[in-house]
Amino acid sequence: MYPQxxxxxxxxxxxxxxxxxxxxxxxGKSSGGIRMSAEVTLDEIAALAKNMTLKCGFLGIPRGGxxxxxxxxxxxxxxxxxxxxxxxxxxxxxxxxxxxxxxGTDMGTTNEDVDLLLNAALGxxxxxxxxxxxxxxxxxxxxxxxxxxSILGLDLEESTVxxxxxxxxxxxxxxxxxxxxxxxxxxxTVQGAIYNSKGLDAEKLLKMRREFGDDLVKFYKGAKKIxxxxxxxxxxxxxxPCAGSWTINSTNAYEVxxxxxxxxxxxxxxxxxxxxxxxxxxxVIPDFVxxxxxxxxxxxxxxxxxxxxxxxxxREFGRRVSEIIRCxxxxxxxxxxxxxxxxxxxxxxxxxxxxxxxxxxxVLEVIRHIVPKAHREVIARLIAPRTFVKMLREMExxxx
Numbered sequence: 171m172y173p174q175x176x177x178x179x180x181x182x183x184x185x186x187x188x189x190x191x192x193x194x195x196x197x198g199k200s201s202g203g204i205r206m207s208a209e210v211t212l213d214e215i216a217a218l219a220k221n222m223t224l225k226c227g228f229l230g231i232p233r234g235g236x237x238x239x240x241x242x243x244x245x246x247x248x249x250x251x252x253x254x255x256x257x258x259x260x261x262x263x264x265x266x267x268x269x270x271x272x273x274g275t276d277m278g279t280t281n282e283d284v285d286l287l288l289n290a291a292l293g294x295x296x297x298x299x300x301x302x303x304x305x306x307x308x309x310x311x312x313x314x315x316x317x318x319x320s321i322l323g324l325d326l327e328e329s330t331v332x333x334x335x336x337x338x339x340x341x342x343x344x345x346x347x348x349x350x351x352x353x354x355x356x357x358x359t360v361q362g363a364i365y366n367s368k369g370l371d372a373e374k375l376l377k378m379r380r381e382f383g384d385d386l387v388k389f390y391k392g393a394k395k396i397x398x399x400x401x402x403x404x405x406x407x408x409x410x411p412c413a414g415s416w417t418i419n420s421t422n423a424y425e426v427x428x429x430x431x432x433x434x435x436x437x438x439x440x441x442x443x444x445x446x447x448x449x450x451x452x453x454v455i456p457d458f459v460x461x462x463x464x465x466x467x468x469x470x471x472x473x474x475x476x477x478x479x480x481x482x483x484x485r486e487f488g489r490r491v492s493e494i495i496r497c498x499x500x501x502x503x504x505x506x507x508x509x510x511x512x513x514x515x516x517x518x519x520x521x522x523x524x525x526x527x528x529x530x531x532x533v534l535e536v537i538r539h540i541v542p543k544a545h546r547e548v549i550a551r552l553i554a555p556r557t558f559v560k561m562l563r564e565m566e567x568x569x570x
Contacts, residue, residue, distance in 0.1 A: 173216055174234075175270075179261045184250075187241040188258045192271060193219035193234065194517070197524050199269050200234035201226075201465075203276030204284065207414075210239040214415050217437050218276075222465075224458040224510055227517025231469050232524060236271050238262070255283050259290030266291040274468070275303070277337070277414065277435070306467025308342040309483050311432050312350060314460045315408055317491045318430045318453045327351030330367070330406040332428070334358050334398065335413030336386070339434040339461070341379055343410055348372035356401050358413070359384035363401040364393035402426050411438035419443045426452065433457035441506070448504040453495065456506040458513065463487075 174195060179188035189212050192200050202222040205215070215237045222235030240258055265271040266288065273284055281300040289295055316326050329352050333340045336357045344354050354372045356365040361384045364370070370393060378386040387395070402409065402418065405427045411417055412434035418426065423443035431447060431454045433439065438457060439447075447454050463483065470479055494512070498505040 173219060175265075176212070176216070177262065177265070178212070179258060181254075181257055181261075184254050184257045185243060186254050186258070188261060189215045189239040189241075190236070190262050190265065190271065191216045191219040191238075192236045192265075194223045194521075195234035195270070196226075196232045196517075196521050199272070200236035201272040201274065202236035202238065203274040204238040204240065204279045204287065205276040206240040206242060206278035206283075208242060208244060209414075210241040212239075214437075215239040217415070221436050221458050223517060224456075224513040225462050225465055227513035227515075227520070228458055228509060229462055229466055229469070230516055230520065231465065232520050233272075237276070238271075238273060251283070252286055255286040256290040259287035263291035263293075274465075275300075301468040301471065303464035303468055304338040304342045306463035306479070306483075307339050307434060307461045308346045308463070309480060310463030310466070310487060311343050311410065311434050311460050312346050313484055313488045314455045314491045315347070315410075315430060315432045316350075317488050318432070318455060318495060319407070321492070321495055322429060322453070324407060324429075325351075329353065329408055330355045330369075331408045331410060332356035332365075332401055332404055332406045333410045333412060334401055334417065334438075335411065335435060336375065336379060336384075337412065340410065340412030341376055343412060343434050344372050345376060347408075347410075352408070355406060356396075356404055357387070358398040358401045359387050360398075361385055362387045363396045363398050364390055365396050365401065365404055366393040404428075408432060411435050413438065416440050416443075418447075420446065423447055424450070426450075428452065431455070432460045434461050436461065444504055444506050448498075454505060455491065456494075456509045459491065459494065459505075459509050 173191050173193045175192035177190040194200065202219055205218065218237035219235050222237060226233045226235055240254060242254060246254065273287060275281060275284055285298055319326055319329060331347050331352045331354050333344050333354065336344065336359050344357065348354050353369040355367055355369055356363060357370065357375060364387050375386065375390065378390060382389055399422065402422060403425045407428060408430045409426065409428035410432055414435065415437045418439040420440060420442045423446040426447060429452060431452060433455065436457055439454065444454050467479065494505050494509050497508045
């Protein structure tokens with residue numbers, strides 16, 4: 171199935187290439203983060219946009235999937251960076267103004283970058299409130315891993331974990347996994363990797379990341395220096411790929427020695443590699459499932475307390491992950507195939523339903539116009555817990 175839109179920008183003055191891919195829409199709307207690096211390709215952005223469709227479908231969020239990418243040459247100064255995001259924002263402004271595409275952060279971009287792009291696209295100066303999506307991403311990674319470990323008869327407190335890519339998501343995951351008893355034994359950045367089978371000090375790593383950035387692997391004491399590729403070969407219980415695209419592929423999938431692979435990054439594993447890992451009896455949680463907490467947390471927003479969000483994710487999301495792994499074993503197909511079928515079935519149902527102008531929609535439209543915003547927020551907070559529990563429980567019907 172082809173994307174709905176592929177749009178490219180080549181700016182010779184600012185020296186960047188920009189891509190926007192709208193894979194799908196619901197009610198004419200889509201969303202997805204902006205990725206920036208020196209290696210971004212159109213194929214990568216298209217795959218990421220498709221992944222967003224699966225993510226929204228899996229969670230039951232009424233949005234289509236999209237992705238944007240900016241390819242730059244090397245490091246940019248602060249002024250150059252601002253110019254690139256403002257320039258790209260103006261180029262894709264027509265799609266943002268009509269609600270066709272709504273951007274977020276992704277690898278290589280920050281909330282400030284997104285604000286710059288949106289302000290340029292919409293012709294305004296505004297500072298927006300952004301959710302800490304990497305925290306919620308870590309939550310669904312943690313819950314997914316705990317479910318997979320329990321199926322193998324293992325406990326998180328007795329498990330070893332390696333983190334590929336100690337960036338926003340990877341460092342956040344290391345924090346939460348360590349806090350819940352896991353032993354972080356290896357991490358990597360673009361500057362290399364470190365490993366110690368007895369464990370690394372996760373909190374010390376977080377402090378060093380703030381001080382040294384990716385160079386922290388050069389200064390951390392008490393660990394063996396290894397290559398980023400060697401990290402994947404280490405005998406750990408859990409591998410968390412949180413780096414770039416397709417870092418696990420058919421050339422190194424046979425060398426992975428973990429029992430579970432739980433991605434924090436988007437599309438870190440090729441489809442062929444995922445099948446190889448499945449045949450080797452390694453549990454691979456599909457990336458659009460394991461890291462879906464980011465978009466889920468942003469969608470829920472401030473309607474629920476942090477504690478309530480965690481309770482719903484731990485209980486309801488955990489049950490869905492368990493269903494995926496159960497169906498995978500029963501049908502002898504990879505978890506990705508089970509989850510993708512579930513996601514697309516649900517996505518198509520939501521899209522079909524959104525195209526029907528039913529009484530419920532008309533009532534909601536009336537409420538939106540006559541009820542003050544403050545009152546609408548009170549109503550939303552009251553019905554939010556039930557809504558999100560129902561949203562996650564509906565997944566069970568699609569796996570039975």
